[in-house]
Amino acid sequence: MSFHKKLKTLIKQALIKIYSIEIPNENSINLEIPNNYNYGDLCTTAPLIFAKTLKQSPLKIAENLCNELKESLKDIAEVNFVAPGFINFKLKEKAFAEILLKFQDNNIIEKVPSEEKQQILIEYVSANPTGDLHLGHGRGAVLGSALVSIFKALGHNVLSEFYINDAGEQMLKLGRSASTIYFGKESSNEDEYPKELIEKYVVDLSAGLSEEEITIQVKEKILEKQKQILKACKVEFDSWISEKQEIHDSGILDQTLQELKNNDLVYEKDGATWLNAIKLGDQRDRVLIKSENQKATYLMGDLAYHKHKFARAEKLINLWGADHQGQDVSLKLGLKALNKNPENLTVLFLQLVSLFKDNEEVKMSKRSGTLITVEEVLEEVGADAFRTTMLNTHVNNRLIFDVNLVKKKDDSNPVFYLQYAFARASGILRRAFEDNFKGEKAFTSLTELEEFSKDINNLTFAFININENELIASKNLLLRLEFFNQELYNSAKNLNPCNLLNYLSEIAGLFHSFYAPCKAINPENKNLSLARLCLIQAFRNVMKNGLEILLISAPEIM
């Protein structure tokens, strides 16, 4: 059990003992680092939070709680309370050593308890197979893959899926556009994609193909390219699902329509088939089958697809561009009519990505052919910087992707700050052993360090007999490391990998601040050296795990 969990449990038990109330789990107890070092090392606002429930003044609760905790925590912390209802903990060396000990093991992630495990399907990117991926897709790809990874890390069963929209009008448009090029005809430019966007896919085709065959072959080439680019961003999917084959041709679509009919929600009018959406609470009825060609609308396909998804997972997460937000209401109402709980579907709407280059916005338009692709940007900045930039802004906020900034290899670029901290920490550990290998004044070896790190009493050496600056820097780092699991959990809860990324930047900063005054390799003081190497090891463990989850590389050498 982690130190936080232990402390929270003790607080919870104290509350239960004093007030005989029910507290289901320790997650309702918060722990924070006080914003002023003098208050203590950790604090909780539990008295403020429970004041309403307990109908007692927060200060009184704090006093009672404090008295109770003083006894149970006497080995690991001093406890005091202060108005309006904070409880502050000043940790003893033993407590710090206990935290440090937990991080010696590479396996630091606390998975969710088995009863909270969920089957989650995350659908993202889902670009039309009609051209290159643009930066909007890139944002979805990075964010989606990070979310998948976060949920997997916590122990959920996750399925990541790319929905190939290969069933509608846009495929015909692709076919027309590709055929124009294939047959060397003059483009009408009406209702066709600009030649420069797709001509690179209309190559190496055998002679004598029909328009339908051309469409299929070009689509496959485009898909292959999309897969390749996504892989270059470290984005891979468990499942690629074709709208045409698996939703339309498989009969799922017809079944779904029939189900709606059975529920008496469908009628015919003006040659079209309508969903009686008003009855479900929508502002107007919606067409399911078009009068013109008796083909399914996007809504119909989407309902069928989501029914198919719900058959495979209990919780669905979609990442859509903000321009699709109009679909949200009717989809959810339709799902309700299909006896699926819309609350189990969360749609994240990703706001626009604007590209800046040389201080000017690069306007993107598919129509005019001025589309900046993921491939181009990726080539310029690399996958790690690309991912970090995409993750650094909350989904709900417009993202400004400044190529000049992202390309810079200095501290204005957050990815280097993170990676440098990791490489620096790795360098110290490497160096500590290298000296040993060279047969110079060996003060440690890997096995010696391992043995040392197993004894909790040894680990206290990092916190005793050192000056104030070194002590504060060491404590600041370690205390924040202990929040790793909470940040991971929050990222999942808020569907916001940004939380985790910010946290990693923070501990990178704390590591750098620790590094400056705290010399680790010091043959004069072997115990301190070894204990500090353990702290550095702990930092590396957290950073490595965090970067791996976000699919950003953790280089030992830069």
Place this chain on the structure above:
RNA sequence: GGGUCAUUACCUCAGUUGGAUAGAGGACUCGGCUACGAACCGAGGUGUCGGGGGUUCGAAUCCCUCAUGACUCACCA
């Protein structure tokens, strides 16, 4: 007209179920390498958290309202 999202330092952005004096990076000034990696550290000041109202012990955070901006409200996908 209806809906969704945003508005935080000069710039780009964070801000953990409402908590102690609102943060980071860049930009600007100064200091720190014969030094475990200076791609780093330390110091310096910057805010009507878009405006206004409300909820309460306490609001950047919750509610209402106004302003500004983006997106959206099709038998397109």
